[in-house]
Amino acid sequence: MTELSILASYGLLVIVTLLLQATGSMQQLGIGYLLSSRDDSHTITGMTARLNRALDNSVVAMALFAPAILLLVVTDSTTVQTLLLAKAFLIARAVYLPAYAFGIIGLRSLAWTVGFVSTALLYFLAL
Amino acid sequence: MQHELTALTLAALLQAVQFALMAVPANLELGPGKTMSPRDRPRLGGELIDLVSLRTARLFRAFNNHFEALILFTIACLVVHLGDQSSAFTALCAYGYLGARVLYIPAYAFGWTPWRSVFWGVGFAATCAMLVAALI
Numbered sequence: 001m002t003e004l005s006i007l008a009s010y011g012l013l014v015i016v017t018l019l020l021q022a023t024g025s026m027q028q029l030g031i032g033y034l035l036s037s038r039d040d041s042h043t044i045t046g047m048t049a050r051l052n053r054a055l056d057n058s059v060v061a062m063a064l065f066a067p068a069i070l071l072l073v074v075t076d077s078t079t080v081q082t083l084l085l086a087k088a089f090l091i092a093r094a095v096y097l098p099a100y101a102f103g104i105i106g107l108r109s110l111a112w113t114v115g116f117v118s119t120a121l122l123y124f125l126a127l
Numbered sequence: 128m129q130h131e132l133t134a135l136t137l138a139a140l141l142q143a144v145q146f147a148l149m150a151v152p153a154n155l156e157l158g159p160g161k162t163m164s165p166r167d168r169p170r171l172g173g174e175l176i177d178l179v180s181l182r183t184a185r186l187f188r189a190f191n192n193h194f195e196a197l198i199l200f201t202i203a204c205l206v207v208h209l210g211d212q213s214s215a216f217t218a219l220c221a222y223g224y225l226g227a228r229v230l231y232i233p234a235y236a237f238g239w240t241p242w243r244s245v246f247w248g249v250g251f252a253a254t255c256a257m258l259v260a261a262l263i
Contacts, residue, residue: 002210004206004209004210004261005206005210005261005262007202007206008202008203008206008210008258008261008262009262010202011199011202011203011206011254011258012255012258012259012262014199015199015251015254015255015258018251034244035240035241035243035244036238036240037185037235037238037240037243038188039181039184039185059195059198062198062199062202063198066198066201066202066205070205070209073209074209
């Protein structure tokens, strides 16, 4: 696995998160509301609401992770360490999703932190 | 320039257009006094999006939705380009994404049901296909 294929895999993980969240929303709000212009706001609850928060968080993480990887690849500065950190990020974010969905306290925050620290270290290595 | 990169540049410019489509009516409706303020909820009486007209609120939501889609599309385009996986298929996906996201805006603003969801789905599927194409 290269840094680029890890980035593509993370993109697919975000897409899976979105699909899970959309499936839950469809059950809670109905397909009619989702297809409408959604002019009145509705609230979702339970696991679907958690998946929605996980999705928002994953998009922010993606916006930070993608430039780090692209910088490293474009400047040809990928190393064993950067590959390891990218893998750590992907695994942490793959753990983050079920940890949030099932409300596993501690694990979700731990996974978030591993992903965040990995991203920060990737920027240091890019410099 | 490679097709995927052209489409990516145009998609980013589309986001600038979407910003204007949302910000111009919002400023006309609320006045710069509200939009230039720190937008504290108690003083405004809610979020900005709740104070504007129906159509402006839709353009607001369309703008926010494209941020998320654009981050994924950026990754897809750059991974395909840097991984030398560019093909006629990925170029078609990239332009398909761009076309769908352009149509998404009037579909949202004018409430074309279910076409807004269809255009969103086309853009989403195109991005997915590019990411999968980059991996295989």
